[in-house]
Structures are given as structure tokens and as C-alpha cells.
Amino acid sequence: HIARGVVGVCAMGLGFFALIRLPLPEAIALNYAQPLLVVVFSSIFLGEAIRVYRWSAVAVGLVGVLVISWPELTLLGSGAALGDQEVLGVIAALVAAAISAVAMLLVRNLVQSEPTATIVLWFSVTASLLALLSLPFGWQALTPAQASLLIAAGFCGGLAQILMTAAYRHAEASVVAPFEYTSMLLGIVVGYLAFGDVPTGHMLIGGVIVVAAGIFIIWRERQLGLERARTRQATPPQG
Template structure:
């Protein structure tokens, strides 16, 4: 289910990229609005539809939604200005930002191993980004599409990490269905509010691609959720990195994009750092479980 969700998410990215020159707010609207359809069907089938709307923390959901929309818009900008493999791979830096922000904003204790993984992963990010970011020194600056795309991708990753911290706080009191549904609704409204700022008339192929992207987003969310339901996070999460292989193949065959040496080397470093973080979290989880068992009174 996790691998299926990766493929469907990649299909969503391909549709958005293939749609061409469409304003970001319009992309966000279609991606979010049509994602609601499969999500609501799933919740109705599970008899959780009404429960999904109920919350005692609407402001927290809206804040999480707005942060998520900012990240989504930046990701879409990067997707339309960068080769597909590069845009996808830069997203893998998110767990590294989550570690940093957890220490800074939540005061969590981060040990040397994970700090080492962060630094190692950031080296990979620099290797991927350097050819594009070095274009700033040429005097072209943000007029260069790839330089702007890399900047947007890295900013989106950092903003997405903030969204993850907000989700961490929400899951303590809210159900997953509520979080997913409120995010979809918030991002749909936020996208719709950009209508006065210049949406474009869509051709039938563009409309089909955007509606398909939205449906793919909702289906992928369901598959991902079900995948985590049937196995531990530490078991399922590493399969996220198979997307790098699929993205390289899709970029080559669909858009004629050849992955650069920098992207492959940097991507492997980022993936290695991410896998180490997952492994380390799994080990710490086992240690905490063992400690709880040891401290529990015998029966």
C-alpha cells in the first residue's frame, strides 16, 4: 500500500507538471478540492464522515492547513520549474528539518547521532542544489527558473516540516480522519481565494490533468494511511525512497529529463541520512519499550 501510494502521488506530480503554465492558487484548488472526493467516500464507508468534521480545535486545524497550503504552493512552483527527479528528491530533506525544528521550537532532546544524520543529509542537499543555486552568482538570480525552483523546493521542505510539528500536536487530541479532512477543506478554500488574482481558462486536457491530480492526491492519502495501519512506521517509511527511482524513470520517459550526477550522488546521501534517522527512531522506540517493561511491576 505504501509503494502504491508513492506511485499515485508521483502520478499526481506528473499531472500537475504536465498541465503547464497554471497559476499556483489554481493548482492548489484543484489538487485539494478533488482530493476530498475519495477521502469523503472512504470516511463514509468507515462511518466516520460526521466524526471527521467534529473538532474542539478548529483554529489549530486552520493554522495547520494554511502552513500546509504554503508548502504545497511552493512545491508546485518547484515542480513546474525543476526536473521531476530533482523536485521529488529535495523533498526528502523534510525529516532533517523536522529534527532541527523539534529541537528549536519544541525543546526535544536530539542526540549526536541524529545531528550527524542532519549534517550528512544537508551535504546531500547542497550537492543536489549547487548547480542551480550557483546560477545566482551569474547575475541572473531569480530570473533563472532552476535557481528559483530549488529555492522554492527547499523553502517548501522547511515549511512542510513546520506543518509536521503542528500535526504532531494535533494527533494528541484529534483523529487522523479529522486532520486529513480539515486540511483538505482549508487548502481548497485557500486556493479558491486566489481566484481574483488571475486564474486562467483551462483547456480540456489541462482540466482533465488537474482533476486527475486531485483524485490521485486523495487516493494516495488513503493508501498511505492504510499502509501505516497495517505495519509499523519504521517498516513502512523506508519505502518512501523508492520514489526516487520512479521519479528518475518518469522524468526521462515522459519529459526527456536526464538525472544529473549531482542529483544522483546528493540524492543517495539524503536517502542514506533519512534511512538512518528512521532506523535510529526504531532503535530508540525499542529501547523505550524495553525500559517500560523493565520498570513495570511483575504480575
């Protein structure tokens, strides 16, 4: 449990490190390498059988994310070479994605023996204690409005942790991974409803690709489940 918390905090720290050195669109796009790494690591470390369908779903989802992000990717369109700080930001973002993928594998392993509430509680406590170590590095008191927003963010994050842990309890890591891309799609929806941001053509096309990848993996896993059920029914009882 403590290792899961430490890994999660390290991933967040590297993510913030990347954010202050990269434009936001680039940092977000690089972070979306995590689902792909989850699939790779789940094959290497968990021994999950990764069929071409899961690889395809993750790859297609990543394409959708890049389509959404493409108009905002300033580093690729500037024509200038990356500076040292930007290179460090890219490395930090990719390492953060890799560490986040490891954290997901730890969750997948923990759900085999621990209840969801225990996993989420230990992660929250560990992350909170480690976050207190940042107090000497420029901590500023929050206004009431900022504190309210932070509490709301914590509540939403805790609920997301519970649901994510439950997802890894009921499905393999490589099955859950492609659905990470829907967070960008939901960001578009929230941006429209909360801030009036009108989706562009790139957002709509990329969103359709992301949704298609998710629907495909759901359909494929359902087909596999039906095949396994038919196999069990056709196998005569032993003994």
C-alpha cells in the first residue's frame, strides 16, 4: 500500500515538473502515453495475454487524443529546436506516464487480496503525508474560495480512485487502459457546459475516434466472455 502511494506521488511530482517546462497541450498529450504503457507492462509483469484487439484499441485511442491535441501543440509547429528545459519537461512527462502505469499495475495486484476501501484509504493517507513535505518550498495560505475548490477536487479525486480501483478488480489492466482516453473527451464536454468552449472539428473527430476505440474493446470483451461461457457449458463435468 505504501509503495502504491509513493509511486503515485512521484508520478504527480514529475507531472508538475513537466507542466512548468512545457506548454499545457504537450504535457497533456505526453501524459496520455500511460494507457499504452499499462498494456505493455501488464503483458510483461502480469503475464496478461494481450491480443491484437487490445493493442489496436489503445493505439486508436491514442490517435484520437493526438487529433484532439494537434492544433494546440506549439512545440511541433514552431520549427525551433527544443530547449534544455523543454527536453527535461518531455522526459519528465514520459517518466511520469511510466510511473503512473506502474501504479495501475500495483492496484491490479492489490485488488486480488484487499478491499477497495482499504486500497484507496492507504493511497490517500500516504499521498497526503508525502505532500506535506512540500510545505517548506513556497507554500502559500489558501483563500476560502481556493480551499473550497481544493476540497471539491479532493472529493472528485477520491471518488475517481474508488471507481478506478473497482474497475481493476473486475477487469484486466489491459482492458481498462483504453478507457483512460475518455477523460480528454469528458474534458471537452465539461469545457463546453461549464465555460462555453465550442468544440472544434479536430475535437469532434478525435472524440469519435476515442469513443469508437472504447466501444470496440467493450464489444470484443463481451464476445470473448460469451465464448468462454459457451466453452464452460460444452465442457462435461469431471469426476
